[in-house]
Amino acid sequence: MFKTNNVASRIFERQIRTPAPGTSVHSARRFYENLVPSFTIYDVECPDHSFFKFTDDGQYFVCFSRNRQDLIVYRPTWLSFSCKGEDCDNNQELPPQAKRFESFFTQLYVKPLASCNELICKDFFLYMESNQYGIFATSTAQIQDARGTDGAILGVPSFEKITIHLLRLEDGFKLDEKVFHNDCVNLTHNMGAFLYDDLLAVVSLRYQTIHILQIRDSGNLVDVRAIGAYCREDDELFLNSSSQLAGNRGDLVDNGTNHDQPNSNNSFLSGIKQRLLSFIFREIWSEETDQTQRVQCLKKKFYFHFQDYVDLVILKVQFLDRHHLLIKFGSVDVGASRNTDQLPAFFAVYNMETTEIVAFYQNAADELYLLFERFCDHFQATSINSMYMNFISSHSNNIHALEQLKSMKNKATSVSQFVKKMLSSLPLNCQSMSPSPYFDQSLFRFDEKV
Secondary structure, eight states: OOSOOOHHHHHHHHHHOOTTTTTHHHHHHGGGGOOOOOOOOOOOOOEEEEEEEOTTTOEEEEEEETTSSSEEEEEEOOOOOOOOOOOOTOOOOOOGGGBBBBGTTTEEEEOSSSSTOOOOTTOHHHOTTTEHHHHHEOOEEEEEEEOOOOTOOOOOOOEEEEEEEEEEETTTEEEEEEEEEEEOOOGGGGGEEEEEEEEEEETTTTTTTEEEEEEOSOOOOEEEEEEOSSSSTHHHHHHHHHHHHHHHHHHHHHHHHHOSOOOOOSSSOOOOOOOHHHHHHHHHHOOOSHHHHHHHIIIIITTEEEHHHTTTTEEEEEEEESSEEEEEEOOHHHHHOOOOOOOEEEEEEEEEETTEEEEEETTTTTHHHHHHHHOHHHOOOOOTEEEEEEGGGEEEEEEEHHHHHHHHHHHHOOOOHHHHHHTTTTTTOOOOOOOOOOTTTTTOOTTOOO
16 A cells, blocks of 8 residues: 655655564565656667566566577666656656666676577576576477377477577576477477476477476486376386287297287377376266266266367476476367467366376366466465565455456456456466566556556
8 A cells, every 4th residue: 555655754664663574575565656667768779689588586687689599698787867856757858878778788698599500489588596597498490291200299390409408697607408309399488388496397299298307406407207108207117018028928829920919109098198087087987876877977978078088188287386287288279279268178287296187177167267266376386485476466365456357257248258268378377477566466556458
């Protein structure tokens, strides 16, 4: 609540009054009510770069060269000029230096990031606040009509090489990299990757695999697990040993004359798909207690849609915590379409430790929407060590944001379509929300559309 427009008065009040426990950061953020941007400088002399974004702590300004080969990082110098008087909003008498980019930013370094046949993905950047590491990506040109290879799904484009780079933003030193060959990762607006604390999830659309990487303090990217064809670390070893045992038995029976049996590795559904189907089966099974009704229910809800469930592909993923993932399943057409509100999609909560699906929803489920409305902060999955990201306004922690959501819901012509539209944003893009106090709806009112 706005109290006074006098900064000196607020500083004096801060000295003589102690805020309630746990509200010191909120009290400090209220000072931004007195520091509102109210003047714009036009025709600033800027370098010919592609400006991208600030880090959430405001320490670095990330840019890319126009040819998308180099990373350029600046440090803001913040308040550089001031005016004296009451009518500062209309004061145009600023020195000529105020129209120069260098007056507000200091270049730290220029780092060549992409190789000769790669380009920097200009919409992808993740910031690890605790270590001040930056995660960037480069890729070769997209191959639209990619040849089908073992394990790859049809209808998904391919990139000959996709590289995830881990850099120390302080000096631009490259710490490590992870390369994906002949694969497809949707890097637009961080859609194909999600960072939670020191864990990084990368979704391979082409091979339907969720790669979980850990970022060590030493700056190494370490493979933790790959979820897709296999769920546990020893699944592949177990299946291969079983296949070899079965092959040896077959040789003893037919003396090696039968070689037309299909490969056992290709006759199984993927591990994550088997987990999903078994969860759906058990959920439908438990709906009815009568055996006859149970069979009829399974025929109608499970076996009739069995092939539809089998054809589902992983589209997107996010962390809910260190052990649970929210996975979006849909068709290949959903992954290629821009407007996904009307297309069917499903959400599953997956426990990485037990390798079990613990919840499953359709994109029109009222139950999931209510969870999203009441506990939106849990979907943000921000680090508990983050000083800034825990102050993002949402309709689950701010009464003004909740009023806006309810107003949109009341104006909607169809509640089911409104639910689909809201849930189409799940899983949320990593670091897509700004923790800036100027977007804090407990301090300022604004229209998100503008």
